[in-house]
Amino acid sequence: MHTFRDFSFRPARAALCLLPALLLAACGPAPETSAPPLPVLVAQARPAPDGGQVFSGEVRARREADLAFRIAGKLAVRLVDPGTRVKPGEVLARLDPEDVRLSAAASRAQQAQAEADLKLARVDLERTRALRSQNFISQAALDQKQAAYDAAAARSEAARAQATVAGNQSGYATLTADVAGVVTQYFAEQGQVVSAGQPVLRLAPDGEKEVVIAAGESQVGAFKIGQPVKVSLWARPLPLIDGVVREIAPAGESASRAFVVKVTLRPATKGEDEAVRLGMTATVVAGNGATAQSGVVLVPPGGLVQAAGKPVVWVLAGAPAGPVKAEARPVTVAQYREDGVLVSGVAAGEWVVSRGGHKLQPGQLVRAESLPGEAPPALSAAAASAGGAK
Incomplete structure (x- = not known):
């Protein structure tokens, strides 16, 4: 005959014993979660000028140079933008080369024609000289052939020079940098017709x-x-x-x-x-700005905030290379200026919150941001520390 004593109730009794502990743990406080760093703008406190x-x-x-094409034409392509660093000889822009190519071809054809005329005039002159040596023609006829030859030689020389100029103009359709530097501004867009000497780009040499x-x-x-x-x-x-x-x-x-x-x-x-x-x-x-007032630094205008009715500056615990704590430090205002506020209580070189300090709480983590066009705070901090090490 089977009885229920063959079954063990020990696991059930163990679970019942653990239940109060689990309930107490569930009723306990939730684990703390760290708040995300608050983005703020930061700046370094600077030494205050002593009356300067x-x-x-x-x-x-x-030095800056306005670069222009030496010939007129239609701007076919502009290869650089403001801020582009260029090297000597680098191509910056090009004109439509079709017109200058045709002009160069026409000049070469005129040169070939002038050289052919010169060759014919030379042959006629040699024949006339032979006839004159035998007294078959007059001196006037020889002089006429000599003048025709001289005129043909002059036309050939002019055509050769014109062909050289046309060849040079083909090169003038390309605008290149003479020196290394940075393009700071442009004055013409692709498709615009520019005249000779009209500025197209501005280059700041290194x-x-x-x-x-x-x-x-x-x-x-x-x-x-x-x-x-x-x-x-x-x-x-x-x-x-x-x-x-x-x-x-x-x-x-x-x-x-x-x-x-x-x-x-x-x-x-x-x-x-x-x-x-x-x-x-x-x-x-x-003025006397080469020296600094003892214990007085210049902070940005937005770096000074009020806490409990007193002026404070939020100072970072370290360089803004990542999330860092900010603490409110009481300061004494020495002077309000257009470029900031002179205060004591902060050391020159310390990183302070320049905007967003009114949202902070003591010990809060912040993340440094930078304004458009400024160097990132992390890079500025690294550069400043490297400069101090030197």
């Missing part, structure tokens, strides 16, 4: 770069030819770049009454020179 005047300007090439600024009537006195100044790039605030005032406009512009001042850059290293790109925004410090 600050001017914003644009980086340009010291070499010295300068910052062009505009100084008002009351500010231009802060500059003198040959005066050393300090230059800072918004995309790479540190290290500061040495500059020298090269040119001061003798007269102000009629509309703005501002005087154009050109500052030649003197990068200390090749890395500094490569970091300076045409079109970048630069800040020139004139």
Whole structure:
């Protein structure tokens, strides 16, 4: 006779014992999930000028050349765009070659005809000389053949020169770069008919770069030819770049009454020179700006926010090469300026949040972004650290 004692209830009893523990675990707090980094704009705190005047300007090439075709024609193709780096001899644009090809062919045909006429005139002259030596013809007849030969020789020489010019014009239908540089602007599109000498492209040759600024009537006195100044790039605030005032406009512009001042850059290293790109925004410090106020730095206008009614600046815990924590640091405002705010409490070179600080919480992770046309913060941080190591 079978009984139920043959069946084991131990697994069921074990499951019932574990059930309270599972219920307690389910009622416990959910595991913490890290919030995604908040995208913000960042910048480096820069040394504050000691009473010097600050001017914003644009980086340009010291020399620029407007390139044009030496003949008129229809622009068939433009092979470069602004920002394209070119080498000496590189083709930049071409005209429709059909007209110049036909002109060259016509010139070669005229040269062949002139040479045939010259050959015939030479034969006639030799025959006339033989007849004259035997007194069969007069001297006047010989002179006439000599003049005909000289005229044929002149026509042949003119046709040869014209054929050479036509051949050269065939080469003029191709626009090439004479030197290495960067194309900064173009003035004609494909299909447009251009005249001889009409600018098609603007090329900035490799070499010295300068910052062009505009100084008002009351500010231009802060500059003198040959005066050393300090230059800072918004995309790479540190290290500061040495500059020298090269040119001061003798007269102000009629509309703005501002005087154009050109500052030649003197990068200390090749890395500094490569970091300076045409079109970048630069800040020139004139006057006593070569030195810095102790403990005072310049931060972007959007870097100063209010927390509990007090001014703070959000400072990154490290270089913005990836997600990094930001902490609010109390600061003391020294001066409000057009190009930023002078504060104490932040060290020069530290990375601060320039936009988006009002959305942050203490210890929050942020991801550095850059404005269009600026160097990525990660690259700027790497370049700044490399420059500091040197």
